[in-house]
Amino acid sequence: MxxxxxxxxxxxxxxxxxxxxxxxxxxxxxxxxxxxxxxxxxxxxxxxxxxxxxxxxxxxxxxxxxxxxxxxxxxxxxxxxxxxxxxxxxxxxxxxxxWATIIHRSAFIDDSVVLEPGTFVMYNAYIAPRTHIGKCTMIKANTNIGHDVNIGAISHIAMGATIVSCVDIGYCSDVAVSSTILANNKIGDYAMLGASSLATHDIPDYEIHVGTPAKFLKRMRED
Ligand SMILES: CC(C)(COP(=O)(O)OP(=O)(O)OC[C@H]1O[C@@H](n2cnc3c(N)ncnc32)[C@H](O)[C@@H]1OP(=O)(O)O)[C@@H](O)C(=O)NCCC(=O)NCCS
CATH class of the missing domain: 3.40.50.20 (Rossmann fold)
Incomplete structure (x- = not known):
């Protein structure tokens, strides 16, 4: 139809x-x-x-x-x-x-990917098989998201970020510009991997990690 x-x-x-x-x-x-x-x-x-x-x-x-x-x-x-x-x-x-699900026509999204209502996917994004994107999460331009990745609701994957396979990202979290998460890692709820950083380990809830390899910088503001 x-x-x-x-x-x-x-x-x-x-x-x-x-x-x-x-x-x-x-x-x-x-x-x-x-x-x-x-x-x-x-x-x-x-x-x-x-x-x-x-x-x-x-x-x-x-x-x-x-x-x-x-x-x-x-x-x-x-x-x-x-x-x-x-x-x-x-x-x-x-x-x-x-909720409007809005997808730029240049994005590649495998047929098996689940996009919950309100997802936004911008220019030239790549989303591999069996990945699940939570409600109202934003996937910005030139991002690469591997297979079997789970991203929670209202998270933000900024320009040029790469998420390798089998990664879990929680609720309202950030993967900042040009950063990379290696396979099988977990980014918690309200957590953040900073700009141009490399996550080689899990990032707990409410924590911001930066650098290559990423290390704890500070806790997320709670107000
Ligand atoms: C994580 C982030 C928020 C930290 O910014 P901040 O809170 O302003 O941190 P500060 O500038 O106070 O820096 C604190 C220290 O961490 C370092 N640092 C900050 N961000 C860093 C990063 N991404 N990588 C490595 N080191 C970083 C600073 O050099 C500084 O080190 P120093 O104390 O030795 O001088 C910021 O790096 C970031 O990633 N912003 C998001 C960018 C983005 O993706 N925006 C979305 C666009 S759509």
Whole structure:
């Protein structure tokens, strides 16, 4: 069955991750004739416009935006404030069927991969067999994700990261730009592997590790 086109989506967030989602939708429409998503606007507590699109409401307006039939893309991920990010997400209560799963047409995603509702996959991402991506997780450009990887909900895999096979990543965690996780390792909940770092071991919940090989830097902020 053909998918429906021009479903109106509101991007939750602003000029950071939100605009990357905007760029993906626009490029899919312009270069790939993929008209599944149509940007209605943004939703955040600060702006009136983002990139010329109207901000259609604050986060507290989401229940009425749900009633008005919109879909939503999750575009908030405060680097280093993962607990705050999660508390914002959990306060929204958007039903699964209203999360927009947005995939750039240049991405390679094996047929056996499971993408939970609201996943965002950007340009040139590679996702190998039997991998599972949790709800509203963002997979940014030029990432490589091996087979049998499990990534929890609302995590963030930044540009150029490589995750080798059989890795587990928890809830609301980060794999920062150009970093690599070797096979069979585990990144906990609210945990982070820093930029250009190499994880050769597990990273426990709430810990930030950096360097090559990565070592403990500090605990995640809890506010
Ligand atoms: C992990 C991270 C948040 C640490 O940043 P920070 O909290 O500002 O850390 P600081 O700059 O205070 O650095 C503290 C120390 O750790 C070192 N350090 C910080 N990040 C490092 C990294 N990625 N690799 C190696 N060392 C690092 C610093 O050199 C400094 O060392 P010093 O005390 O000897 O001078 C940051 O490195 C990072 O990865 N940011 C995310 C980038 C990203 O992917 N953004 C998403 C884009 S979409």
């Amino acid at each position: 053909d998918k429906l086109n021009n479903k109106p989506v509101i991007i939750i967030g602003g000029a950071g991750h939100g605009c990357i989602i905007e760029a993906c939708i626009k490029d899919n429409r312009k270069r790939y004739n993929d008209f599944e998503w149509d940007i209605a606007g943004f939703c955040n507590d600060y702006d009136q416009y983002v990139d010329g699109y109207p901000v259609l409401g604050k986060l507290s307006d989401i229940p009425s935006l749900i009633d008005n039939g919109y879909y939503f893309a999750w575009g908030i991920h405060l680097i280093g404030r993962n607990l705050k990010t999660a508390s914002i997400f959990e306060s929204l209560n958007i039903p699964d069927e209203r």
